[in-house]
Amino acid sequence: MTTISITETVEVISNIAISPGYHRITLGWTPLEVRPGQFVMLKTSPTMDPLLRRPFAIYNIHDDGTEILYRVVGRGTALLSRLKRGDRLDVLGPLGKGFELPEDRETIMVAGGMGIVPFYMVAKELLKMGKTTQLIYGVRREEELILADDIIGLGTEAHLVVEERDNMLPTDILEEMTIGDRRVLACGPGGMLKKVASLCEARGAECMVSVETSMACGMGVCMGCAVKTTDGYRMVCADGPVFDAKELGWKG
């Protein structure tokens, strides 16, 4: 199940703000094979500062290139947002193990904030497999909802929650659903992932979570991105980022 990853300098095809602070960059780069949930490491500056590449989930792949959705949170993402059409950027990927989509059961996607990113490709894959697509999406602020437009455009049944407006969390919606025979796929803030995991545990549902840690190499060599599992420390970049919630030992 390992895909071959490469490092390459590629051209920026477009880089646009889709909402204040949220951008979509399209790279002139089409890897041979990508699984939903895999990521890339981008060198946000050709200089030595920032030194390390930054990890980003792959949003979409098409014949002309690869799309990444990102939120500007610091120096690296600010530099990324300044790139223009025709600029060049160093990309390493695709990396990690993505979501495994089950043949034998239906799924529910649960996303918080930027955690929506990997699910566009998950939804496309599910449709290809002839499955239904169901999403619960929670955001802090209303302007983030735009990130779900594409996935809703695929015909996904979406439950949208704006935390401040609706005074509820995505897990409140999950709680009202019958999920015992499902596989829940989740990506978002750590607190949300833990709640989703304990809910699944209580209901007997399978639960796969995509987790985030700081990374240096993204390819399993520095041992910097460790996460505690029932089997000792494992690397989020190489053994994940998607883990079975049970492996992470998250319980209630």
Added chain:
Amino acid sequence: MEGLNTTVQIAGGFVLKNPVMVASGTFGYGLEFAGLMDISLLGAVVVKGLSLRPREGNPPPRIIETPAGLINAIGLQNIGVERFLKDKLPEIKRLGATVVANIFGESIDEYSEVARLLSGAEGVSAIEINISCPNVKKGGLRFGQDPASAREVVEAVRKSTELPIITKLSPDAPDLKAMVEAVESAGTDAISLINTIPAMAIDVERRRPVLSTMTGGLSGPAIKPIALRLVWQVAGFAKVPVIGMGGIMTGRDALEFIIAGACAIQVGTLNLVEPDGALRVIREMEAYMHKKGIRSIGELTGSLVLPER
């Protein structure tokens, strides 16, 4: 490149095809890079620090980026020497790499046992003794700060192996000259430096240390000028060959270390950012030699021109 002699003899039969090695802990066990580059083109691959038994490493967070640098507190997570010999070494050899095994122990006995196991195996070209890891409670830096303890470690390893020994020094040793003398008299064949520099970062919002271990080791371009000064000093009094490292990102960086007196260099953090960066460093060094009409890398070692008084 034609007509250039880039080979470096470190000790006896331990000869590098070029002076650029990849540093321990930044290149895994070599195999992770196989799909990205031809690892047989490297001077040598120094594998992740090996201990007698597998080590879990430190709790996260283990890394934090700082200006032009990286602080790590991995805690020597590794699969242990036996699994290395069984699962990794044959593969790395098959790919044609020259392999240096970096070793670590919590006690002197552990160091010598790891060395013994490694020398019984086919395919290890040299042993690099890490007496300078800032990220473990026992062993590591303790041996690296006290010349008498360092001597004991190297003597014990010397007794248990015929392989060439490189001793890797800490930049934090209070008396580097005493340290070098101690490990030389214990029979080391070469010295490498520097390991990471003890360092720290604080999360101001939460008023907590960023790393789980509070402090870690700084690497990357930020440490290069310090590393260069230390390599230059040590090369001034060391009798054995010196292998320099610390923040090397380009061929010119590497040449600075060579001119300062190193016979070979290692690149570390660069591998994490640019997986095939070490090969670029080799090409850039060769281009310099070509341009300057230097035929053999040995001509450059220690060729620093001192200012006139």
